[in-house]
Amino acid sequence: DAKTTQPTSMDCAEGRAANLPCNHSTISGNEYVYWYRQIHSQGPQYIIHGLKNNETNEMASLIITEDRKSSTLILPHATLRDTAVYYCIVRGYNTDKLIFGTGTRLQVFP
Amino acid sequence: GAGVSQSPSNKVTEKGKDVELRCDPISGHTALYWYRQSLGQGLEFLIYFQGNSAPDKSGLPSDRFSAERTGGSVSTLTIQRTQQEDSAVYLCASSLGSERGRGYGYTFGSGTRLTVV
Numbered sequence: 605d606a607k608t609t610q611p612t613s614m615d616c617a618e619g620r621a622a623n624l625p626c627n628h629s630t631i632s633g634n635e636y637v638y639w640y641r642q643i644h645s646q647g648p649q650y651i652i653h654g655l656k657n658n659e660t661n662e663m664a665s666l667i668i669t670e671d672r673k674s675s676t677l678i679l680p681h682a683t684l685r686d687t688a689v690y691y692c693i694v695r696g697y698n699t700d701k702l703i704f705g706t707g708t709r710l711q712v713f714p
Numbered sequence: 715g716a717g718v719s720q721s722p723s724n725k726v727t728e729k730g731k732d733v734e735l736r737c738d739p740i741s742g743h744t745a746l747y748w749y750r751q752s753l754g755q756g757l758e759f760l761i762y763f764q765g766n767s768a769p770d771k772s773g774l775p776s777d778r779f780s781a782e783r784t785g786g787s788v789s790t791l792t793i794q795r796t797q798q799e800d801s802a803v804y805l806c807a808s809s810l811g812s813e814r815g816r817g818y819g820y821t822f823g824s825g826t827r828l829t830v831v
Contacts, residue, residue: 638819647805648757650819691756700745700764700811702820704757 608692613709616686622679624708626692629673634697637668639677641688642707648691651677682712716740718823720806726829727796735791735826739808746789747809747820748781750802757805763789764811796830803827 609627616622628637638653652659652666654675659666665678679686691707719738727733739746748760759773763783774780778796783789793800807820 640820642757647807647822647824648820650821653819699770700809701747701759701762701770703759704749706756 608694608705610690610692610705610708612706613711615711615713616679616682618684618712618714619681622682622686622710622712624677624679624690624692624710625674626676627674628692628694631672631694632697633672636695637666637675638693638695638702639664639666640691640693640702640704641686642691643685643688648704651690653695682710684712684714686710687712718806718808718821720804720823720826722826723824724827724829726831729798729830730795732792732794733796733828735793735804735806735828737789737791737806737808737823739787739789739806740821741787743808743810743821744786745809745811746783747807748789748791749805749807751805751825752802760791760804793828796828798830801828801830 636653636655639651640648641651642648651663652661654666654668668675689707689709691704693702695702721736744765747762749757751757761769761771761781763769778794781791803825805822805825807822809820810818
């Protein structure tokens with residue numbers, strides 16, 4: 605599975621958009637990009653995933669560059685409850701297994 | 715139930731004892747996964763089951779760890795002769811598995827916090 609690189613930590617003001625970047629320069633054409641988050645002391649929570657096209661759901665938007673070497677998770681209006689560790693993961697085509705990295709610790713402040 | 719259920723939520727055991735951790739996945743989910751998370755660390759993959767296929771055991775750290783999934787539903791993770799370094803939160807997740815490569819998101823349980831003293 606392709607390796608991902610994320611910033612260790614980020615801050616965001618409440619009500620503003622949080623844009624979390626992820627680099628996955630070795631991704632292959634049939635590998636999906638997944639995003640999860642883990643709020644303190646809870647199990648990880650699925651957010652969104654995509655292959656080529658941008659995706660949007662009730663939680664977030666996922667923007668994948670045309671060359672697929674990077675992506676950005678967008679939380680349009682961050683709240684204090686969005687403070688968590690956000691994991692960007694590339695999943696291999698022939699497996700359901702997800703290998704979690706160290707993620708980005710997002711701190712939303714008032 | 716609506717979510718993934720794990721039991722017990724907390725377990726304290728003495729070094730050298732065996733422990734069993736249980737996971738009830740979401741009904742109809744064909745894939746089941748075990749991870750562990752040590753204090754302040756990321757998630758470490760342990761094992762995953764997909765339907766009737768042989769499980770992917772590539773993440774099990776030693777032969778003291780084993781897991782089974784009975785009837786394609788409930789799973790038990792067993793740790794024999796526990797050591798202090800086994801102390802962690804053990805997380806189970808389930809999903810619908812992959813369809814033509816697309817895959818589905820996992821739903822995680824709340825975990826079992828294992829403390830070996």
